[in-house]
Amino acid sequence: MATQTVEEMAAGLFRDVAIPTIHIGMATCGLAAGARSIEELVVKELEKRGLEARIIPTGCIGMCHNEPLLDITMPGMYRVSYRNVKALIIPQIFDAHFVKGEFAKKYAVCQIPIAGHKPFEGLPLMAETGFFKGQVKIVSSRCGLIDPSSIDDYIATDGYKALRKMLTEMTPDMVIDEMTKSGLRGRGGGGFYTGLKWKLTRQSPGEEKYVVCNADEGDPGAFMDRSILEGDPHSVLEGMLAASFAIGNARKGYIYCRAEYPLAIKRLRKAIDDARERNFLGDNILGTGFSFDITIKEGAGAYVCGEETALLASLMGERGMPWPKPPFPAQKGVWGKPTVINNVETLGNVGHIILNGGDWYASYGSEKTKGTKTFALTGSVKNSGLIEVPAGTPLRSIVFDIGGGMLEKKIPFKAAQLGGPSGGCIPASGLDTPVDFENVIAAGAIMGSGGIVIMDEASCIVDTAKFFLKFTQDESCGECTPCRVGSKIMLEILTRITEGKGQEGDLDELIRLSMYVKSNSLCGLGAAAPNPVLSTIRYFREEFEAHIRDKHCPGTVCANLIKYVVIEEDCTTCGLCEPVCPTGSVTWDKGEVAHINLETCIRCKACVDACKFRAII
Amino acid sequence: MAHNDNAATLNITDEEIDHICEEFGNREGAVVQILQTIQDKYGYVPAEVLERVGEDLGIPHSKMFGVLTFYSQFYREPRGKFILKVCVGTACHVRGAGLLVDKIKENLHIEEGENTEDMMFTLEPVSCLGSCALAPMAMVNGNTYGKLSGDKMVSLLKEFREESAGAPETEASPAS
Numbered sequence: 001m002a003t004q005t006v007e008e009m010a011a012g013l014f015r016d017v018a019i020p021t022i023h024i025g026m027a028t029c030g031l032a033a034g035a036r037s038i039e040e041l042v043v044k045e046l047e048k049r050g051l052e053a054r055i056i057p058t059g060c061i062g063m064c065h066n067e068p069l070l071d072i073t074m075p076g077m078y079r080v081s082y083r084n085v086k087a088l089i090i091p092q093i094f095d096a097h098f099v100k101g102e103f104a105k106k107y108a109v110c111q112i113p114i115a116g117h118k119p120f121e122g123l124p125l126m127a128e129t130g131f132f133k134g135q136v137k138i139v140s141s142r143c144g145l146i147d148p149s150s151i152d153d154y155i156a157t158d159g160y161k162a163l164r165k166m167l168t169e170m171t172p173d174m175v176i177d178e179m180t181k182s183g184l185r186g187r188g189g190g191g192f193y194t195g196l197k198w199k200l201t202r203q204s205p206g207e208e209k210y211v212v213c214n215a216d217e218g219d220p221g222a223f224m225d226r227s228i229l230e231g232d233p234h235s236v237l238e239g240m241l242a243a244s245f246a247i248g249n250a251r252k253g254y255i256y257c258r259a260e261y262p263l264a265i266k267r268l269r270k271a272i273d274d275a276r277e278r279n280f281l282g283d284n285i286l287g288t289g290f291s292f293d294i295t296i297k298e299g300a301g302a303y304v305c306g307e308e309t310a311l312l313a314s315l316m317g318e319r320g321m322p323w324p325k326p327p328f329p330a331q332k333g334v335w336g337k338p339t340v341i342n343n344v345e346t347l348g349n350v351g352h353i354i355l356n357g358g359d360w361y362a363s364y365g366s367e368k369t370k371g372t373k374t375f376a377l378t379g380s381v382k383n384s385g386l387i388e389v390p391a392g393t394p395l396r397s398i399v400f401d402i403g404g405g406m407l408e409k410k411i412p413f414k415a416a417q418l419g420g421p422s423g424g425c426i427p428a429s430g431l432d433t434p435v436d437f438e439n440v441i442a443a444g445a446i447m448g449s450g451g452i453v454i455m456d457e458a459s460c461i462v463d464t465a466k467f468f469l470k471f472t473q474d475e476s477c478g479e480c481t482p483c484r485v486g487s488k489i490m491l492e493i494l495t496r497i498t499e500g501k502g503q504e505g506d507l508d509e510l511i512r513l514s515m516y517v518k519s520n521s522l523c524g525l526g527a528a529a530p531n532p533v534l535s536t537i538r539y540f541r542e543e544f545e546a547h548i549r550d551k552h553c554p555g556t557v558c559a560n561l562i563k564y565v566v567i568e569e570d571c572t573t574c575g576l577c578e579p580v581c582p583t584g585s586v587t588w589d590k591g592e593v594a595h596i597n598l599e600t601c602i603r604c605k606a607c608v609d610a611c612k613f614r615a616i617i
Numbered sequence: 618m619a620h621n622d623n624a625a626t627l628n629i630t631d632e633e634i635d636h637i638c639e640e641f642g643n644r645e646g647a648v649v650q651i652l653q654t655i656q657d658k659y660g661y662v663p664a665e666v667l668e669r670v671g672e673d674l675g676i677p678h679s680k681m682f683g684v685l686t687f688y689s690q691f692y693r694e695p696r697g698k699f700i701l702k703v704c705v706g707t708a709c710h711v712r713g714a715g716l717l718v719d720k721i722k723e724n725l726h727i728e729e730g731e732n733t734e735d736m737m738f739t740l741e742p743v744s745c746l747g748s749c750a751l752a753p754m755a756m757v758n759g760n761t762y763g764k765l766s767g768d769k770m771v772s773l774l775k776e777f778r779e780e781s782a783g784a785p786e787t788e789a790s791p792a793s
Contacts, residue, residue, distance in 0.1 A: 029748045032761035064750030067763075220706030223747035259653075259690055260746055262759055300649055301690030303744065317648040319687040335646075378708040378749035385750050417707065453707045453749075467710055471744065477687070605716075 011115035012156035025069035026057035027230040033067035059231020061144025064385035079112040139348040143231030151274040154234040162354035167288045175246040181358025183370030188343030189448040201247040201330040204338035209250035212341040215257035218303040219420030222451035224374040225344035229264035233271035239347025258299040303475035322523035366392030369436035379454035380407045396431040411456040419448025422528030424535025444535040460557035461540040466494040468532035483526030486517035498558040502548030559603040570615035577607035638673040661692040697739035702756040706745030709753040720767035
């Protein structure tokens with residue numbers, strides 16, 4: 001059995017629909033870009049024209065750089081996606097579809113095929129566009145296509161089919177076998193084999209067991225789990241049902257979700273209510289005697305709670321402090337009982353694996369990292385958003401094919417930061433690194449939960465290292481000394497360097513402290529905290545040395561080390577920089593190259609931002 | 618905006634606290650959720666309320682205090698009507714979240730974590746809100762605002778003030 005293609009999935013959604021359908025991207029990113037007011041305008045426009053159409057909110061299809069997104073599906077035709085939709089262009093889109101029977105060429109980005117429907121001429125299919133070409137969507141396949149608050153949409157796209165198959169045709173051991181065959185590894189960053197984790201929990205003695213979904217996605221620059229929860233919440237519930245079945249009917253599950261994701265929590269609540277109503281959750285599910293229910297627990301703002309033992313402590317109403325392993329949660333978890341704890345993306349994959357088989361999933365990916373991985377691609381890259389690629393895809397193709405290259409063409413790539421505060425930076429020389437667990441570690445970073453932040457030459461590596469260390473230092477729970485004190489001293493040194501007070505020997509001291517904190521911290525947070533520092537020193541030692549010896553910040557970010565100058569050849573003498581200077585330090589006369597008085601300059605960067613020709617650096 | 622109604626905080630009675638605790642079965646494990654429920658209703662968790670919850674659940678005050686202060690989203694002091702959660706995650710940092718925070722500080726004369734004197738605004742830089750493609754962004758009372766600049770932030774602050782003064786809400790944007 002093969003997984004559903006986009007066409008088949010879409011066909012399920014449009015079966016028996018005789019009126020036009022308008023999808024609006026309403027995940028957090030869409031809403032932030034103004035999707036709510038687009039919806040109001042669409043309603044008004046429909047009323048004005050006396051037209052009837054379904055308006056359906058949808059999750060994140062991944063093209064965050066194109067938000068707000070609006071899709072129109074006329075009966076019998078392919079679904080057309082419009083990007084950066086503004087008030088002014090809505091009437092034009094309506095004219096094209098409802099009056100002329102075509103599409104608004106100027107604003108359309110692609111069309112999504114629907115089996116049995118007809119394509120438009122002259123508009124690329126979604127899979128043919130640069131952004132989607134290299135992607136393989138499994139866990140995010142429904143995101144952006146379905147209405148996440150509709151259980152019918154989920155069912156129409158093969159949802160809860162895996163549950164039915166599992167309960168009627170499979171034994172727990174068979175489920176574990178498929179998971180083992182799939183090679184799926186923990187997508188939260190740990191990379192532990194899911195099949196093995198379930199097997200160990202199954203073998204743990206005791207009747208009472210629990211399933212916990214870790215939705216405490218805290219890495220800055222990461223929003224994969226948010227997108228899945230907001231775009232396809234039922235897939236996570238189905239994954240938890242499978243885990244419960246596999247480990248020997250855990251009757252209760254928890255989803256621990258960070259409170260910064262209010263929309264994800266709302267969608268999950270709705271999904272759980274709907275699933276209960278249809279008896280996919282609750283007692284005697286589908287009449288098979290299998291029972292399972294899920295409770296949502298909201299986090300209260302502590303990054304360390306993403307660490308599994310800290311999460312369990314928080315779940316039980318304690319301070320979210322990690323405990324030393326063993327005992328592992330598989331032996332002693334919630335309320336001291338055997339517990340499976342999996343990340344959102346891991347669980348989201350489960351239904352697809354059960355339905356299509358472990359071998360099918362393992363046919364994607366690299367030797368040791370099977371399947372696909374979602375990434376949040378952000379920073380100075382043209383197409384930022386949520387992507388899903390087979391594990392082992394080279395970093396270069398993620399940045400330059402899918403990502404479309406650098407945001408500002410003139411400023412070249414400097415580094416990609418992978419894995420957030422526990423990860424590291426990969427420089428331009430590492431662009432051919434295949435992105436999977438092993439290869440990224442060899443390159444000095446980690447794949448982590450999937451945040452990729454692209455940095456260009458205008459960013460400062462030392463500042464980035466300081467940024468991440470400040471983050472982990474703030475979030476250190478304080479339980480063990482190496483992490484609590486070690487990270488503080490390291491941050492002091494880095495701060496000194498960025499302020500122009502760096503000393504010879506600082507780098508050696510940073511490396512020495514890093515090794516100490518790494519090997520002596522209690523949990524993963526401390527053990528990984530020095531990674532951003534170590535990897536940046538490894539690849540960008542000269543930049544650190546420039547800060548320390550020459551008191552110079554090559555990226556012109558560290559305010560104390562900046563000396564702004566006007567490049568005479570690039571200055572067009574337009575004078576835009578003069579009026580924006582709050583201290584009157586920029587002098588300019590008509591037809592003359594501008595000049596900056598460094599004595600009075602406060603390094604606010606206003607002139608740099610005002611210059612359209614990048615003549616001030 | 619019952620969510621941040623500070624006046625109501627002073628009126629919370631012991632009976633109301635007991636009632637909330639009972640809703641969660643007076644279970645020790647539900648302490649985080651109980652405190653969240655109280656805070657959602659009253660805006661913050663005053664010391665005497667914390668003590669009462671501890672008594673109800675049979676948890677020593679030292680431990681209650683430990684839990685409350687561990688999590689960054691619990692507050693022991695009243696907060697402003699508009700909570701300016703400015704994202705200072707990686708992507709926002711790279712795209713100038715620092716300048717945004719500075720602009721707010723300059724405009725409202727407050728530091729991180731502080732309230733304005735009129736209790737209108739609270740500045741609360743937060744780690745990643747997960748909308749990195751729209752960096753720099755902020756969340757104000759649950760609504761998200763993307764691709765912000767210092768100037769946009771200032772006009773937003775003005776809008777919030779007007780909204781609070783009862784001025785008619787501004788249209789999102791004209792239809793044509």
